[in-house]
Amino acid sequence: MGLxxxxxxxxRSIQRNAIPSFAAMASVLVTLxxxxxxxxxxxxxxxxxxxxxxxxxxxxxxxxDARPADDERVRALLGRTDHVRKVExxxxxxxxxxxRKRNPxxxxxxxxxxxxxxxxxxxxRPENIGRIRNALSPDTPSGGRTVVDPAIDEVKNRKDETDKxxxxxxxxxxxxxxxxxxxxxxxxxxxxxxxxxxxxxxxREVEVMKLVGATDWFIRWPFVLEGVFLGALGGVxxxxxxxxxxxxxxxxxxxxxxxxxxxxxxxFAVLGLVLMLAAIGVAAAGxxxxxxxxxxV
Amino acid sequence: xATVEADPRVxxxxxxxAPAVVEFRGVSKRxxxxxxxxxxxxxxxxxxxxxxxxxxxxxxxxxxxLLLKELEPTAGAIRVAGRDLSELTRRRVPYYRRNxxxxxxxxxxxxxxxxxxxxxxxxQVTGHSRxxxxxxxxxxLRLTGLSLKLHHYPDQLSGGEQQRVSVARAFVNHxxxxxxxxxxxxxxxxxxxxxxxxxxRINRTGSTVIVATHDSAMVDRMRRRVIELHTGRIVxxxxxxxxxxxxxxxxxxxxxx
Numbered sequence: 001m002g003l004x005x006x007x008x009x010x011x012r013s014i015q016r017n018a019i020p021s022f023a024a025m026a027s028v029l030v031t032l033x034x035x036x037x038x039x040x041x042x043x044x045x046x047x048x049x050x051x052x053x054x055x056x057x058x059x060x061x062x063x064x065d066a067r068p069a070d071d072e073r074v075r076a077l078l079g080r081t082d083h084v085r086k087v088e089x090x091x092x093x094x095x096x097x098x099x100r101k102r103n104p105x106x107x108x109x110x111x112x113x114x115x116x117x118x119x120x121x122x123x124x125r126p127e128n129i130g131r132i133r134n135a136l137s138p139d140t141p142s143g144g145r146t147v148v149d150p151a152i153d154e155v156k157n158r159k160d161e162t163d164k165x166x167x168x169x170x171x172x173x174x175x176x177x178x179x180x181x182x183x184x185x186x187x188x189x190x191x192x193x194x195x196x197x198x199x200x201x202x203x204r205e206v207e208v209m210k211l212v213g214a215t216d217w218f219i220r221w222p223f224v225l226e227g228v229f230l231g232a233l234g235g236v237x238x239x240x241x242x243x244x245x246x247x248x249x250x251x252x253x254x255x256x257x258x259x260x261x262x263x264x265x266x267x268f269a270v271l272g273l274v275l276m277l278a279a280i281g282v283a284a285a286g287x288x289x290x291x292x293x294x295x296x297v
Numbered sequence: 298x299a300t301v302e303a304d305p306r307v308x309x310x311x312x313x314x315a316p317a318v319v320e321f322r323g324v325s326k327r328x329x330x331x332x333x334x335x336x337x338x339x340x341x342x343x344x345x346x347x348x349x350x351x352x353x354x355x356x357x358x359x360x361x362x363l364l365l366k367e368l369e370p371t372a373g374a375i376r377v378a379g380r381d382l383s384e385l386t387r388r389r390v391p392y393y394r395r396n397x398x399x400x401x402x403x404x405x406x407x408x409x410x411x412x413x414x415x416x417x418x419x420x421q422v423t424g425h426s427r428x429x430x431x432x433x434x435x436x437x438l439r440l441t442g443l444s445l446k447l448h449h450y451p452d453q454l455s456g457g458e459q460q461r462v463s464v465a466r467a468f469v470n471h472x473x474x475x476x477x478x479x480x481x482x483x484x485x486x487x488x489x490x491x492x493x494x495x496x497x498r499i500n501r502t503g504s505t506v507i508v509a510t511h512d513s514a515m516v517d518r519m520r521r522r523v524i525e526l527h528t529g530r531i532v533x534x535x536x537x538x539x540x541x542x543x544x545x546x547x548x549x550x551x552x553x554x
Contacts, residue, residue, distance in 0.1 A: 005421055208405055212466070213395035214422035216388075
């Protein structure tokens with residue numbers, strides 16, 4: 001009979017405190033909606049950024065008049081350089097074929113091959129790309145860059161783009177984190193406030209319970225359950241709304257845009273489970289806060 | 298202060314050899330510098346009916362709250378049924394309180410529950426089964442004369458009836474000790490007699506009853522043991538006492554003649 005009694009008591013209390021209960025529930029709902037949207041978004045952007053990072057390469061362009069002997073010398077030089085994992089040689093002929101396929105008219109007009117021989121250098125780790133570049137093309141005191149071999153024309157990387165993507169992801173992550181933290185805080189406080197009101201409304205009952213010898217936990221359980229009910233209700237509604245959103249908006253788009261169906265995002269079932277646990281955790285924290293402060297048993 | 302020059306007359310009259318239900322030995326309670334109770338020593342035997350009298354602030358409520366272990370004494374030892382209360386851990390306090398029925402001046406009923414539910418509540422929160430509740434509640438309501446008011450809410454009852462519900466709730470567990478703090482304080486004399494009779498009937502079933510009261514007429518009529526407190530001290534303990542010390546009562550009787 002214990003559990004039935006607790007459940008009845010907490011539902012009774014929610015009914016009586018309908019408006020604050022609704023506010024707490026809505027706050028949990030909004031928090032979870034934000035979390036539910038942003039967890040996959042952050043995951044997808046992080047995935048995208050990592051993909052870009054893994055594709056980080058350095059292009060070493062030879063001078064257009066470089067001879068095969070120069071190519072061999074530079075290849076050996078690259079082999080001796082630290083942090084180099086892979087060197088791929090693209091001859092001016094291969095480059096020409098490749099580019100002509102992409103843009104036949106332009107190259108037909110051009111007539112001759114303006115492209116240089118190129119080494120594509122993959123670093124052992126993305127962040128070491130700057131070191132390799134500095135080794136091959138050190139800074140000069142006047143501010144520009146020189147090259148270590150006269151046959152090298154220029155050393156270029158795509159680091160700038162990578163940096164942009166990475167910093168954008170970081171901004172998204174930090175903002176989401178802050179937003180989520182604030183919302184969680186608000187939810188905890190709202191749940192805590194609801195429980196506090198409920199405690200206040202039922203202080204007579206608590207007094208009588210203490211009087212007739214109810215144990216501390218017997219007195220606490222209905223309030224804990226009340227909070228958990230509110231959290232769980234908010235959680236269920238949030239998961240339902242997210243499911244509706246996913247089915248109505250995301251799934252049709254996914255067929256057209258491959259980017260949306262990034263394989264790195266969690267499955268919906270796992271996400272729903274995580275959100276439900278978060279909701280109950282937030283609610284339990286909220287009621288615990290009030291019970292510790294206001295229920296002297 | 299000037300009125301109580303008389304020595305405390307501690308009468309250990311005709312007390313049975315039964316073990317003491319309540320035993321206070323040199324118990325003091327200070328609130329900061331204020332004295333709530335000072336060096337109180339007395340015992341209450343099983344099945345006794347004791348009136349606790351004294352002006353407001355004389356320490357009656359302090360004594361009651363010490364017995365409930367709502368307060369801790371600053372000095373001395375309290376034993377209830379032979380058990381030292383200071384050895385009772387916080388976790389055990391609720392179980393200890395199940396052995397004490399408590400009745401208050403303001404009834405402390407739950408306004409949104411019926412008479413039946415108010416009494417059943419005391420059993421529910423102490424983990425009794427539904428069957429026990431169905432058996433015990435009607436019994437105690439019959440004893441208190443509330444059989445016809447089962448489904449009334451407290452605000453549909455008179456003060457006396459509400460206090461009966463409160464007594465029923467205190468007694469539904471058949472506790473060996475029943476404490477009543479000003480049980481008739483809010484009631485008219487006629488109703489008070491009914492409540493007092495009820496407490497007396499409970500006492501006759503074997504429960505020890507301690508009643509703190511201002512109701513001099515009642516104390517004088519019942520002629521039970523009286524412990525008088527004044528500014529935290531026990532100034533009188535008589536086996537069949539009056540509300541006021543004998544001398545003043547005689548004086549009053551003279552005046553009334």
